[in-house]
Amino acid sequence: MGSPESASPAVYAFCPMCAAALEWRPVGGRPRRACPACGFIHWANPGVGAAAVVQDEQGRVLLVRRAPGATQAGRWSVPAGYVDAGEEIRSAARRELEEETGLVAEIGEVLQVASNFHDPAKPTVGVWFAARVVGGRLRPGDDADAVGYFASPDLPPLAFPTDAALLTVLTAAPPGGEESGAGGESGAGPAPLSAPAGCPPSPGCAGCR
Numbered sequence: 001m002g003s004p005e006s007a008s009p010a011v012y013a014f015c016p017m018c019a020a021a022l023e024w025r026p027v028g029g030r031p032r033r034a035c036p037a038c039g040f041i042h043w044a045n046p047g048v049g050a051a052a053v054v055q056d057e058q059g060r061v062l063l064v065r066r067a068p069g070a071t072q073a074g075r076w077s078v079p080a081g082y083v084d085a086g087e088e089i090r091s092a093a094r095r096e097l098e099e100e101t102g103l104v105a106e107i108g109e110v111l112q113v114a115s116n117f118h119d120p121a122k123p124t125v126g127v128w129f130a131a132r133v134v135g136g137r138l139r140p141g142d143d144a145d146a147v148g149y150f151a152s153p154d155l156p157p158l159a160f161p162t163d164a165a166l167l168t169v170l171t172a173a174p175p176g177g178e179e180s181g182a183g184g185e186s187g188a189g190p191a192p193l194s195a196p197a198g199c200p201p202s203p204g205c206a207g208c209r
């Protein structure tokens with residue numbers, strides 16, 4: 001079609017509201033697919049992804065290997081997925097973590113927000129949350145076929161550059177040497193994540209090792 005919007009996630013032919021043929025129309029300074037019959041405009045906004053960042057006592061981050069059929073199969077990523085319609089974003093992060101790793105977690109503070117352009121057909125905005133494990137048993141599931149904890153510089157092949165950016169920052173050795181997490185009640189940053197507070201003792205639980 002040679003459209004100037006070729007980088008957008010989808011170019012619809014027909015109006016999803018009234019089935020008339022869509023046309024290109026400048027709206028808000030950009031050409032958009034618009035319906036001449038009912039006024040529908042396809043804004044082509046990015047999807048929203050939610051990621052759950054679990055760290056072990058050493059500060060390593062839990063990653064999943066993407067199963068055959070998944071985007072970037074065989075490479076590793078932070079457990080994440082799309083927020084469903086009607087789903088609260090922290091619920092989505094919790095759900096995706098449990099589906100892909102078997103772990104149940106409380107979702108905490110935001111560690112990173114970034115636009116993802118690695119898949120031109122599916123631009124997304126991702127939100128990476130700190131996650132504190134409170135139960136479950138570690139095992140790969142859904143579109144993950146392996147799980148493991150990793151830290152920079154020994155990271156496996158990563159699927160997404162935005163994960164790589166976060167992991168490099170999060171798992172880099174602290175400049176002043178080791179940090180003692182004992183007695184830390186609150187505070188910013190990822191340090192409190194390694195404390196298995198409230199984690200019920202269960203073999204196989206990543207928070208109990």
Ligand SMILES: [Zn+2]
Nearest residue numbers: 015018035038
């Ligand atoms: Zn229409």
